[in-house]
Amino acid sequence: MTISEERSTEVSGASSGHPHESRGLSWTQRPGILSQNVITALVFAVIGYVIGHWFGNYLSSGYTYIANSGQNSISNTLALAFGVLGWLGGIGALNYPVAKLFGVDGLEEESPVDNWTKYFRYSLDHKVVGLQYVVGVLLFMFTGGLLAMAVRAELLNPTTHLFSPDTYIKIVSEHGTIMMMMATSIIVGPLGNYFVPLMIGARRMAFPRIEALSFWIFTAGYMVIFSALPYGGFPTGWTGYAPLQTQSGPGMVSYLLGFAVIGLGMILAGFNQAVTIINYRAPGMTWSRVPIFVWSILATASLLTLATPVLFAGGLFGLLDKTVQTTFYVTEHGGSSYLWQNLFWFFGHPEVYIMALPGFGIAGEILPVFTRRPLFAYKVAAAGMIGVALLSFFVWQHHLFQSGINPDMRPLFMLTTELISIPTGFIFLVGMGTLYRAKIRLEIPMLFVLALFFNFLIGGVTGVFLSDVPVNVTVHGGFFVLSHFHYTIMGGLLFAFMAGLYYWLPKMTGKMMNKKIGKIHFWMMFVFFNLTFFPMFIIGLLGQPRRVFTYASNLQGLNDFSSVSAFILGLSFLVFFYNLVWSMWIKPEIAPPNPWESLGLEWQTASPVPAYNFERIPVIMTDPYRYSEPGAPDYADLGTSEPSAPSKHSLA
Amino acid sequence: MTNQTTNSTGQVHHIRRMTVIWIILSIVADVLYSIFVAAHIPPGRLTETAAKDQTDFNILIEMAIPVLLGVWIYLSYSLYVWGDKRNPNEAFSGDAARGNTKVQASWIVITTVTVLFLAGFGTWALVVDHGSGGGQGPNPAFAPAGALKAETAALLGRATWSPGSTNVLPVQVIGQQWKFTYRYPTFGGFESSQLMVPANTTIAFNVTSLDVIHSFWAYQLGVKADANPQVNDVAFTTTKDPGTFIVRCSELCGIWHGSMYNNGAVLSQTAFENWATTTEAANAANTALLPAFAWTYVPDANGASGGYYPDGTLTPYSPSEVYGAKQPS
Numbered sequence: 001m002t003i004s005e006e007r008s009t010e011v012s013g014a015s016s017g018h019p020h021e022s023r024g025l026s027w028t029q030r031p032g033i034l035s036q037n038v039i040t041a042l043v044f045a046v047i048g049y050v051i052g053h054w055f056g057n058y059l060s061s062g063y064t065y066i067a068n069s070g071q072n073s074i075s076n077t078l079a080l081a082f083g084v085l086g087w088l089g090g091i092g093a094l095n096y097p098v099a100k101l102f103g104v105d106g107l108e109e110e111s112p113v114d115n116w117t118k119y120f121r122y123s124l125d126h127k128v129v130g131l132q133y134v135v136g137v138l139l140f141m142f143t144g145g146l147l148a149m150a151v152r153a154e155l156l157n158p159t160t161h162l163f164s165p166d167t168y169i170k171i172v173s174e175h176g177t178i179m180m181m182m183a184t185s186i187i188v189g190p191l192g193n194y195f196v197p198l199m200i201g202a203r204r205m206a207f208p209r210i211e212a213l214s215f216w217i218f219t220a221g222y223m224v225i226f227s228a229l230p231y232g233g234f235p236t237g238w239t240g241y242a243p244l245q246t247q248s249g250p251g252m253v254s255y256l257l258g259f260a261v262i263g264l265g266m267i268l269a270g271f272n273q274a275v276t277i278i279n280y281r282a283p284g285m286t287w288s289r290v291p292i293f294v295w296s297i298l299a300t301a302s303l304l305t306l307a308t309p310v311l312f313a314g315g316l317f318g319l320l321d322k323t324v325q326t327t328f329y330v331t332e333h334g335g336s337s338y339l340w341q342n343l344f345w346f347f348g349h350p351e352v353y354i355m356a357l358p359g360f361g362i363a364g365e366i367l368p369v370f371t372r373r374p375l376f377a378y379k380v381a382a383a384g385m386i387g388v389a390l391l392s393f394f395v396w397q398h399h400l401f402q403s404g405i406n407p408d409m410r411p412l413f414m415l416t417t418e419l420i421s422i423p424t425g426f427i428f429l430v431g432m433g434t435l436y437r438a439k440i441r442l443e444i445p446m447l448f449v450l451a452l453f454f455n456f457l458i459g460g461v462t463g464v465f466l467s468d469v470p471v472n473v474t475v476h477g478g479f480f481v482l483s484h485f486h487y488t489i490m491g492g493l494l495f496a497f498m499a500g501l502y503y504w505l506p507k508m509t510g511k512m513m514n515k516k517i518g519k520i521h522f523w524m525m526f527v528f529f530n531l532t533f534f535p536m537f538i539i540g541l542l543g544q545p546r547r548v549f550t551y552a553s554n555l556q557g558l559n560d561f562s563s564v565s566a567f568i569l570g571l572s573f574l575v576f577f578y579n580l581v582w583s584m585w586i587k588p589e590i591a592p593p594n595p596w597e598s599l600g601l602e603w604q605t606a607s608p609v610p611a612y613n614f615e616r617i618p619v620i621m622t623d624p625y626r627y628s629e630p631g632a633p634d635y636a637d638l639g640t641s642e643p644s645a646p647s648k649h650s651l652a
Numbered sequence: 653m654t655n656q657t658t659n660s661t662g663q664v665h666h667i668r669r670m671t672v673i674w675i676i677l678s679i680v681a682d683v684l685y686s687i688f689v690a691a692h693i694p695p696g697r698l699t700e701t702a703a704k705d706q707t708d709f710n711i712l713i714e715m716a717i718p719v720l721l722g723v724w725i726y727l728s729y730s731l732y733v734w735g736d737k738r739n740p741n742e743a744f745s746g747d748a749a750r751g752n753t754k755v756q757a758s759w760i761v762i763t764t765v766t767v768l769f770l771a772g773f774g775t776w777a778l779v780v781d782h783g784s785g786g787g788q789g790p791n792p793a794f795a796p797a798g799a800l801k802a803e804t805a806a807l808l809g810r811a812t813w814s815p816g817s818t819n820v821l822p823v824q825v826i827g828q829q830w831k832f833t834y835r836y837p838t839f840g841g842f843e844s845s846q847l848m849v850p851a852n853t854t855i856a857f858n859v860t861s862l863d864v865i866h867s868f869w870a871y872q873l874g875v876k877a878d879a880n881p882q883v884n885d886v887a888f889t890t891t892k893d894p895g896t897f898i899v900r901c902s903e904l905c906g907i908w909h910g911s912m913y914n915n916g917a918v919l920s921q922t923a924f925e926n927w928a929t930t931t932e933a934a935n936a937a938n939t940a941l942l943p944a945f946a947w948t949y950v951p952d953a954n955g956a957s958g959g960y961y962p963d964g965t966l967t968p969y970s971p972s973e974v975y976g977a978k979q980p981s
Contacts, residue, residue, distance in 0.1 A: 410778065440735050548911075628744070
C-alpha cells in the first residue's frame with residue numbers, strides 16, 4: 001500500500017466517527033442536567049477531594065508525628081489527587097479508558113452537540129480544544145498578572161509595606177509558578193492544537209482523547225496550584241528549592257502536586273503533537289515543506305516529552321519527603337539539597353525553550369505574510385529550532401554557577417550556554433533576511449512580531465552576560481536575572497502569543513479584532529513592557545536580590561518607575577480584553593476568509609472550519625512561502641469541486 | 653551622493669548604507685559608554701575580583717552594543733525604507749530571497765567565532781581570577797597560591813595571619829534563617845555577626861548553612877557563593893584598599909529573606925588585627941561553648957549549637973560524646 005492509499009483509508013476511518021452521522025448520543029453527551037460538563041466535573045472534584053481527605057486521614061491517623069505536627073500532608077496530597085481524578089471523571093475523560101479496562105465495547109464519545117455548550121464539555125475536536133485552551137491560558141495569565149500587580153505594589157516603598165513578608169513571598173511564589181505553568185502551554189495549547197492539524201492538512205490530532213485529556217489536566221493543574229493560596233501558600237518561589245521546600249507548610253503540597261499534574265498534561269500534549277506532526281502530514285508535505293510554526297511546535301513537543309518527566313519525578317520525590325518522611329532532599333539524613341536543584345533545572349532549562357521556540361515559530365509564520373516575501377533561509381530556521389532544542393539539555397547547570405556544585409564544570413556549561421545563542425541567532429538571521437527589500441505591512445500581528453525581535457534581542461544578549469561566570473557573580477540571583485527572563489518569556493513568548501491571536505482569531509472565530517483598539521493595546525504593551533523591565537536591569541546591577549520585600553532606599557526611584565509602568569502594562573491587558581469583548585460580541589466585524597492574504601494551508605479551507613477540517617485531504621504541491629512569485633503553483637491542491645480560494649501572490 | 657550609494661544597475665546599496673550608520677553609531681556609543689559609564693559599573697573596584705568582574709562586564713557591554721545597534725538599525729531602516737506606503741512596488745523575490753549561501757555562511761561563522769571567543773575569554777577570566785569570587789564547592793579547582801594550605805591549617809587550628817604577611821585568611825560564613833555569622837579560625841575560631849576583613853589580603857570565604865540554601869553575596873567584594881547545609885562552598889577574593897560593603901542573601905530562604913543583610917568593612921591590616929584580637933578576647937567565653945571549628949555543622953536534636961565531623965573524616969556526630977548530654981529519646 002502506498003502512503004497516500006494508507007492516508008486515504010485512515011481518513012475514511014476518521015470520517016466514520018463524524019458527529020453528523022445519525023448515531024445516537026450517549027447519555028453523557030446529551031444536553032441536560034445529567035450530561036457531563038464542567039459543572040459535573042466540579043461536583044465530582046469536590047467529592048473526590050472529600051474522599052481523598054478522609055482516606056488520607058484514615059491512613060495516617062495512627063502516627064503521632066502527624067498528630068503532633070498539626071499538619072497532615074498525606075491527606076492534603078490525597079485530597080488534591082482524588083480531586084483531580086474527580087475532575088477528570090466528572091468531565092468524562094475517564095469514560096472511554098475505564099470502559100475499555102472492563103472490556104465494555106461500543107462506548108465511544110461523540111463530539112458533543114454542536115452548540116455553545118460544547119466549549120464546557122470534554123470535546124475531541126481539536127478546534128474546540130484550541131478555543132478552550134485560549135480561554136484557559138487567558139484565565140491563567142490574568143490570575144498571574146494580578147499577582148504581579150500586587151508584587152509591584154509592595155515594591156513601591158522599601159519601608160512602608162502593603163503585605164507582611166509572609167504574604168508577600170507567597171504572592172511572589174504563586175505569581176511565578178502560575179505564570180511558568182501557563183507559559184509552557186500558552187502557544188502549544190491554544191494555537192498548537194488549533195492550527196497544527198490545519199497547517200499539516202490533517203483532519204484531527206493523532207490522539208484526540210489525549211488532546212482533550214491534556215486540556216482538562218491543565219485546568220485541574222491550575223486549580224491545584226491555586227489551592228496553595230487557601231492552604232496558606234508556599235514560600236519557595238517557583239523554583240521550590242529544597243530544603244526550604246521540605247520545611248514549608250501544606251501549600252507546598254499544592255505546588256509539588258500542581259507541577260506533577262501540569263507536567264503530566266505537558267508530557268501528553270507534547271507526545272500528541274510530535275506524533276501528529278510526524279505521522280499526519282498531508283501527502284506531499286515533505287519535511288522541507290512543513291510550515292515553520294509546525295517545526296517550532298515539533299521542537300517544543302520533543303522538549304515537553306523529554307524534559308517534563310524529570311520534573312514529574314522531582315515533584316514526586318518532594319511529595320514523598322513531605323508525606324512519608326523520605327529524605328531525598330534532606331542533606332542531614334543522606335539526601336542532598338543539590339538533588340532538587342539538578343532535577344528542577346534539568347527540566348527547567350529546556351522549559352525555558354519550551355517558552356521560546358513557539359514564539360520563534362509564530363514570528364517565522366507571520367513575517368512572510370506581512371512582508372510578501374518567502375521566509376529567508378527556511379532550512380536554517382528549522383535547523384536553529386532543532387539545535388536550540390538539542391542544546392537546551394546541556395546547559396542547566398548555569399543556574400547553579402555559584403552553588404558550589406561541579407565548580408570545575410563551569411567552563412563547560414558556560415560554553416554550552418553561549419553556544420545556544422548560535423541557533424537562537426539563526427532566528428534573527430531569518431527574520432532580518434525576510435525583511436530585506438520586502439513590502440512591509442504594519443498590521444497588528446506584524447507589530448507584535450517586530451516587538452518580539454526587539455525584546456528578545458535584549459533578553460538574549462543579557463543571557464550571554466549571565467552565562468559568563470565572572471559577570472554572573474554580580475548578577476546571579478538579582479533583578480538582572482529577573483529582567484532577563486521577563487524579556488525572553490514575556491517580551492518573546494507573550495508578544496508572540498498576542499501576534500498569533502490577532503493573526504489567527506479571525507480564522508478561529510470568523511471575526512476581526514478591532515484594529516484601532518489593537519494598536520492602542522500594542523503600543524501600551526510594548527512601551528510599558530520595556531519601561532517596566534528595563535529599569536530592572538539597573539536595579540539588579542545596583543544590588544537588589546530577587547524576591548525581597550524591602551530594598552535599599554536609594555533604589556526607590558527606579559522601583560517606583562518600574563511599578564508605575566507595570567500598572568500601565570497591566571492596564572494594557574484590560575485594553576486587550578476590552579478589544580476581545582468588543583470585537584467578538586459587542587460589535588463584531590465579519591472576517592473575510594483570508595484577511596491577511598496568506599498562502600498558509602489553514603486559510604485555504606472553508607471558514608468557519610468544517611468539523612473535519614478538509615473536504616478532502618489536501619495534497620501539498622510546493623514550498624510554503626512562495627509570496628511575490630507570479631506563476632508559482634498553489635501551495636496545496638485542496639481537491640474541492642469549486643475553485644479553491646484564490647492564492648494571492650501580491651498585494652494587488 | 654546618489655552615485656555613491658547606487659550600483660551599476662541603479663540599485664541602492666542598502667547594506668552599505670546600514671553598515672556605515674552602524675559602524676559610526678557603534679563607535680560613538682562604545683566610546684561614550686567607556687568614558688561616562690564603564691567606571692561606575694558594579695560591583696566597583698574594592699577588590700581585585702570585583703575589579704575584574706567589572707572589566708568583564710564592560711567588555712561584554714562593549715561587544716553587546718554593536719550587536720544591539722546592528723539589529724535595531726536594520727529593523728528601523730527596513731521599516732523606514734521598505735514599508736508598504738513608501739514602497740508600492742512588487743516585493744523582492746526569487747531564489748535570492750529564499751536564502752543566500754554567502755550571507756548564511758558568514759552569519760554562522762561570525763556568530764560562532766564571537767561565541768567561542770566569549771566562552772574562551774570567560775574561561776580565561778574565571779581561571780586567572782581564581783573562580784572570579786564565585787562559590788567553588790569544597791574542593792576549589794582554581795584556588796590561589798597558598799589558599800589550600802591555609803585552609804588545612806585553619807581546620808587544624810594552626811592558621812596564622814598578621815599584618816604584612818602574605819598568608820591567605822580563611823573566614824567562615826554561616827548562613828541561617830535569617831542572618832549571617834562569621835567565624836575566624838585564625839583567631840581562635842570566634843564567631844561574630846560583623847564581617848571585617850583586612851586590606852591587601854587574599855580571603856578564602858568558606859560558606860555553609862545550618863538550615864536551608866542561602867547565598868552569601870558580598871556585593872562590593874565581588875563574591876557570591878551559595879550556602880548549602882552540609883557543604884563547604886569556598887570563594888576567593890583579594891582585597892585592595894579599605895572600604896565598606898554590604899552583604900545580602902541572594903537565594904530565597906523563606907519569609908525574611910528580604911531582610912537578611914548586613915554591612916561589612918575592609919579595614920587596614922593593623923586595624924583588622926586590632927579588631928580581631930579584641931573581639932577574640934571579648935568573645936572568649938562564648939567561643940568556648942561553640943563547637944570546634946569545622947567546615948560544616950549539623951544543628952543537633954536540641955536545636956542548639958552545632959555538631960561536626962571533627963577532622964573531615966566521616967566520624968558520626970555524637971552529642972553525648974561532645975557535650976556529655978543525652979539525646980532526647
